[in-house]
Amino acid sequence: MEPLPSRLDGPLLLQPAVHGDTRGFFVESYRESEMAAAGVAAEWVQDNHSRSQYGVIRGMHFQVDPPAAKLVRCARGAIADVVVDVRPDSPTYGEWERFELTDENLRVLYIPAGFAHGFAVLSDVADVLYKQSAEWSAESDRGFSPFDPGVGVEWPVPGDARVLSERDRTAPPLSAVVSRP
Secondary structure (H helix, E strand, C coil): CEEECCCCCCCEEEECCEEEECCEEEECCCCHHHHHHHCCCCCCCEEEEEEEECCEEEEEEEECCCCCCEEEEEEECEEEEEEEECCCCCCCCCCEEEEEEECCCCCEEEECCCEEEEEEECCCEEEEEEEECCCCCCCCEEECCCCCCCCCCCCCCCHHHCECCHHHHCCCCHHHHCCCC
């Protein structure tokens, strides 16, 4: 796994070695020792798989008590994956960064605890697979609007093509979810 540049301190974009020929490709998407060498030190306890159509925006979600790190990849299609720093004491609190994850670049994104996660589907359909370091808990699940003007995420999906859940469409701003000292 080769770490690629990212702006925020914490998330890691990783490029695995891809071995391809006329038959297709082989990629090792996870190996504990390689991840640890790249700076990913988490014990994974849950795997998730979502399938979404073009224009779907999911997020911005994170978990507290226990906090959960995520390891995300796009196995089919293409997504614009977004992370937002929600650590109240962080100098980059409320800042966001976007990464393109596709079934062609096969990149893996490590999102440490303390960051919200969301994505927009750029292809006709996308399968997103991700590991979590803590089991999902309804009581610990948090979210804020993907369109919070105080955060200002620039989503690469036109407004008339956006598809959101009721939860995400009516979510409050980040400032109502995480208070700063």
